[in-house]
Amino acid sequence: MKIFGPNELLEAVINKNLCIGCGACIHLCPYFRSYKGKTAMLFPCTLEEGRCFAYCPKIEVDLDELSQQYFGRSYEGGPLGNYLSIHTAQAGPKVKKASFQAGGTVSALMSFALAKGYIDAAVLTDKEGILPVPRVITDADEVLTCSSSKYSASPTLSALNQAMTDEYTKIGVVATPCQVLSVAQMRMNPLEKEDFVDSVALVVGLFCTWAIDFRTFAPFISERVDITTITKVDIPPPPSEIMEVYMGEEKIEIPLNEIRELVPETCSYCIDMTSEFSDISVGVLEGRPDMNTLIIRTDRGQKIVNEAVQEGYLVIEDIPEENLEHLMWAAGNKKKRAFAKAKEEGMINAEEDKKSYLRLQPKTVKEITG
Amino acid sequence: MSALLDKKEGAEHLLMGNEAIARGALEAGVKVAAGYPGTPSSEIIESLAGVAKDANIYVEWSVNEKLAMEVAAAASFAELRSLCVMKQNGVNVASDFLLHLAGSGTRGGMVLVPCDDPGALSSINEGESRFFARTVEIPLLEPGDFQEAKDMTKWAFELSEELKQLIMLRSVTRLSHASGNVRFGTLPTGEAKARFRCDGFILDPDEGIVISAPVDYKHGQQHEKLKRAKEIFEDSPFNTYEGPEKPELLIITSSACTLYSREAISILGLKERVGLLKLGTTWPLPPKLLTRYLSLAEKILIVEEVLPFLEENVKVIAAETASEIGIKKFYGKNDGTIPMVGELNPDYVINAITKILEIEYLPRPEEYAAKTQGLAFFGAPQRELIFCPGCPHRASFWSIHNALELDGRKGFVCGDIGCYTMALLPTGFTTLKTVHAMGSGSGLASGFGKLGQFGLDQPVLAVCGDSTFFHTAIPALINARHHKSDFTLVVLDNSGTAMTGFQPHPGLEVNAMGDNVPDLDIAEICRSMGARVEIRDPFELEETRATLNNLMEDNEGLKVLILRQICGLSPEKKAGKKYEMAINEEICLGENCGCNRVCTRIFRCPGLVWDKEKQVTRLDEVICTGCGVCADICPAGAITRKEAV
Numbered sequence A: 001m002k003i004f005g006p007n008e009l010l011e012a013v014i015n016k017n018l019c020i021g022c023g024a025c026i027h028l029c030p031y032f033r034s035y036k037g038k039t040a041m042l043f044p045c046t047l048e049e050g051r052c053f054a055y056c057p058k059i060e061v062d063l064d065e066l067s068q069q070y071f072g073r074s075y076e077g078g079p080l081g082n083y084l085s086i087h088t089a090q091a092g093p094k095v096k097k098a099s100f101q102a103g104g105t106v107s108a109l110m111s112f113a114l115a116k117g118y119i120d121a122a123v124l125t126d127k128e129g130i131l132p133v134p135r136v137i138t139d140a141d142e143v144l145t146c147s148s149s150k151y152s153a154s155p156t157l158s159a160l161n162q163a164m165t166d167e168y169t170k171i172g173v174v175a176t177p178c179q180v181l182s183v184a185q186m187r188m189n190p191l192e193k194e195d196f197v198d199s200v201a202l203v204v205g206l207f208c209t210w211a212i213d214f215r216t217f218a219p220f221i222s223e224r225v226d227i228t229t230i231t232k233v234d235i236p237p238p239p240s241e242i243m244e245v246y247m248g249e250e251k252i253e254i255p256l257n258e259i260r261e262l263v264p265e266t267c268s269y270c271i272d273m274t275s276e277f278s279d280i281s282v283g284v285l286e287g288r289p290d291m292n293t294l295i296i297r298t299d300r301g302q303k304i305v306n307e308a309v310q311e312g313y314l315v316i317e318d319i320p321e322e323n324l325e326h327l328m329w330a331a332g333n334k335k336k337r338a339f340a341k342a343k344e345e346g347m348i349n350a351e352e353d354k355k356s357y358l359r360l361q362p363k364t365v366k367e368i369t370g
Numbered sequence B: 001m002s003a004l005l006d007k008k009e010g011a012e013h014l015l016m017g018n019e020a021i022a023r024g025a026l027e028a029g030v031k032v033a034a035g036y037p038g039t040p041s042s043e044i045i046e047s048l049a050g051v052a053k054d055a056n057i058y059v060e061w062s063v064n065e066k067l068a069m070e071v072a073a074a075a076s077f078a079e080l081r082s083l084c085v086m087k088q089n090g091v092n093v094a095s096d097f098l099l100h101l102a103g104s105g106t107r108g109g110m111v112l113v114p115c116d117d118p119g120a121l122s123s124i125n126e127g128e129s130r131f132f133a134r135t136v137e138i139p140l141l142e143p144g145d146f147q148e149a150k151d152m153t154k155w156a157f158e159l160s161e162e163l164k165q166l167i168m169l170r171s172v173t174r175l176s177h178a179s180g181n182v183r184f185g186t187l188p189t190g191e192a193k194a195r196f197r198c199d200g201f202i203l204d205p206d207e208g209i210v211i212s213a214p215v216d217y218k219h220g221q222q223h224e225k226l227k228r229a230k231e232i233f234e235d236s237p238f239n240t241y242e243g244p245e246k247p248e249l250l251i252i253t254s255s256a257c258t259l260y261s262r263e264a265i266s267i268l269g270l271k272e273r274v275g276l277l278k279l280g281t282t283w284p285l286p287p288k289l290l291t292r293y294l295s296l297a298e299k300i301l302i303v304e305e306v307l308p309f310l311e312e313n314v315k316v317i318a319a320e321t322a323s324e325i326g327i328k329k330f331y332g333k334n335d336g337t338i339p340m341v342g343e344l345n346p347d348y349v350i351n352a353i354t355k356i357l358e359i360e361y362l363p364r365p366e367e368y369a370a371k372t373q374g375l376a377f378f379g380a381p382q383r384e385l386i387f388c389p390g391c392p393h394r395a396s397f398w399s400i401h402n403a404l405e406l407d408g409r410k411g412f413v414c415g416d417i418g419c420y421t422m423a424l425l426p427t428g429f430t431t432l433k434t435v436h437a438m439g440s441g442s443g444l445a446s447g448f449g450k451l452g453q454f455g456l457d458q459p460v461l462a463v464c465g466d467s468t469f470f471h472t473a474i475p476a477l478i479n480a481r482h483h484k485s486d487f488t489l490v491v492l493d494n495s496g497t498a499m500t501g502f503q504p505h506p507g508l509e510v511n512a513m514g515d516n517v518p519d520l521d522i523a524e525i526c527r528s529m530g531a532r533v534e535i536r537d538p539f540e541l542e543e544t545r546a547t548l549n550n551l552m553e554d555n556e557g558l559k560v561l562i563l564r565q566i567c568g569l570s571p572e573k574k575a576g577k578k579y580e581m582a583i584n585e586e587i588c589l590g591e592n593c594g595c596n597r598v599c600t601r602i603f604r605c606p607g608l609v610w611d612k613e614k615q616v617t618r619l620d621e622v623i624c625t626g627c628g629v630c631a632d633i634c635p636a637g638a639i640t641r642k643e644a645v
Ligand SMILES: Cc1cc2nc3c(=O)[nH]c(=O)nc-3n(C[C@H](O)[C@H](O)[C@H](O)COP(=O)(O)OP(=O)(O)OC[C@H]3O[C@@H](n4cnc5c(N)ncnc54)[C@H](O)[C@@H]3O)c2cc1C
Pocket: A099, A100, A101, A102, A103, A104, A105, A106, A107, A108, A123, A124, A125, A126, A132, A146, A147, A148, A149, A150, A151, A152, A153, A154, A156, A174, A175, A176, A206, A207, A208, A209, A210, A211, A212, A282, A283, A284, A285, A292
């Protein structure tokens, strides 16, 4: 992993509008802050190597190194990454009903992990109005207050950094694929600090094809409804192609192609749809708004799923073949498109003295882009 | 009792130039004095305020310079002697009234004292007040030393009454702020009665109406007064010549430059070759006197600071009398012998003289000169302008800066005049992007705030101090509100005119003389205009920042955030620390990733010191004022505060 400092981060990511506002560089120090979805550097920092740069998922991501670390092999470029098994899933009877995004699988897993002490803090994403707000939750019941998806990119990992500063030692985090990539880099102790401990005990990754930029989303919505009255925003699973905005009983529908205009450019370079470096990944299940797709990737992920099922927190089933095929197709497509774009712009395996978005074996790049 | 009221004639006291002016006014029996604080002028009003009760005079810090002049003029119209005082650019503020006052004339003796600041030692301009005397056509006096500062002030009142005209007496920093011995005259005893006679024949200067019209008549009168002034100036004891009967070079100078010129001649040992004509009455110049001295030498050097005012006026006389005095070779600012900008000193005059007379002169042995130059370059610490320890402005600009960065729309701040002008510099995180005249921050913001129509999408902010708010920000706010201009004003309310020494202003319950007076509430004034007003303590960094972001996002017209916290140097603050601060060196992150010493590299309160050897930040307990703010900026919790007992 090549590591530079905040000035390079500013230059290569933030000033190039490649920042997704994941929050990995926030709350590490006094310099980077997030405000309403936008990451800002408050004052110059002169360090030549910093965690801010090292953690950022948008610059110098060494996929082989990460893959070696977590899965014991080089990055192979399969559409879904490494996994042990794939299922459909849904919150079990032990979980109270809440306004889940889909099957409530994520909330169920986090409640369970907290209740059983697998984690001592859960890093989740709440909302204020339509603004996503990162939270550190320590009570199993409170997990549900953060259920449902917020479609704007959220600086959720700032809460992870906060939880680490507050000396939680077994932290669970729910994150989008870009954020999961950051977490994977954080856990590798890139600055080789002597007193480093990996305090991330569980990574639940979400599926993601894009997020919206809050700074463009807020005025877009304000033109249509009074923002302060919004109670829920939902994107039902395909093939519906709409966003639903609820104001109590009332509801308006916005065609998704209008929403896609608000997606930041940086999402089009994103090569991961299913959070490949997580312990467990969760997405929607096509045709079943009340269920999820569940990918188990690591042994510790497996263990938690098994126990959650045993204790009635989770119900899982085999995934139907056609759902799996469609998932592979969608994830493979996203990966292929992003790789092709990044490659064309010289952002992959750039010369030694240049900063590169991604590093991996050149033959893998060829395999993916065809 | 203050030395200023020493009744003993002939008593000698060491006085600052400004105090000498105050004494001169007292000897003249001044009754009303008004001014607006501004370095280097403030001590004149301060000294008079200090003796106001005992001397039975009225002294006020007016809201601005125009008002100061109006308040003083009213006293003159009521047949009292009055003084008004301001710094150089204050005359610009007062100039509209000044023009009309010069036209209407005065009754009781009235003197305007502007203190100029050549070299801009405490200003952001090198403004000239002398040109105003010529522009509005009133007599101008310039004392050359401390004794003259007193004597000329006293005489200025008499002259004013004789001419029925306002007199300008101009001082400069080096005269106002340096001290010298002054021999006192007598203090008047009789009481004066104020009365305004205004029902006589309308053109009667003592009983008619007071106005600058009919213009052709009044303007003509004004010229009569100037003519009379010239005659009086011909014999004035304040114009002196020292030197040989036939000097090779004649230096013509005035004000503090007299001292520099005299010293230069003495250092060079040229008393037998160079003559010095020192003028105390510099507008209108007495032509006969000038003709007489110009005749003495072929070479004329004019030594003065800032603009070539004297130089131009002398050249006019030389041109008019050329047939009599012959052709002269002039040296001064126009030919570059004397620099056009900055303060002068004896070295400049020495350089000028040696160049003109082609004299070899080395001020210091060469070796020594080289050595000192080297030392100055390598050794001398770079003295940087920086906010004091515990200064609320540091905290305020920290939050303003952060709010702007977080907002991310390239918002900017229009600055104003006060200590906080330093926020142009790193000590205020280079937050200010424009600084002009008093109140101009709000005025510019009022203009910027209307440019949304043309696509300006950057948030507009302005700052002003509490004193500046009353001085000229109010009309700008009224303008902004009325025209629906969209901006946020941050009032840095540190409860006093801190930069110039805590003079009271209308927001406070006490006036210049220490009387209880009604205080005006800035928040209420803004609310009454219909502005959205918030009040915060700038030491609460996060709250302040959040409020500012919120105000910036509210694009509905005029918003005002009042940041209230008294100045770190104010007497109340000095009395005691609010917090005992401590730094835990064990957990200080220093230059490591995670802090990179934000406290000593960016925040830079002088109370925090970077220990290079130990690579930790230390507290300088002597300097620390215990404001507690740095505890909130330390990311490691290494800086802690404890309520002081
Ligand atoms: C921006 C975004 C885009 C997505 N795109 C897809 C997609 O294309 N295809 C797909 O199958 N699934 C996608 N998902 C995932 C899907 O919306 C559900 O989150 C997932 O199926 C889990 O459902 P659930 O009922 O278990 O969630 P719940 O039990 O309701 O829990 C939702 C969890 O998501 C977290 N969360 C909410 N918003 C954010 C956010 N902005 N950033 C980080 N974490 C957040 C909360 O902390 C909460 O724990 C996306 C999610 C997000 C946030």
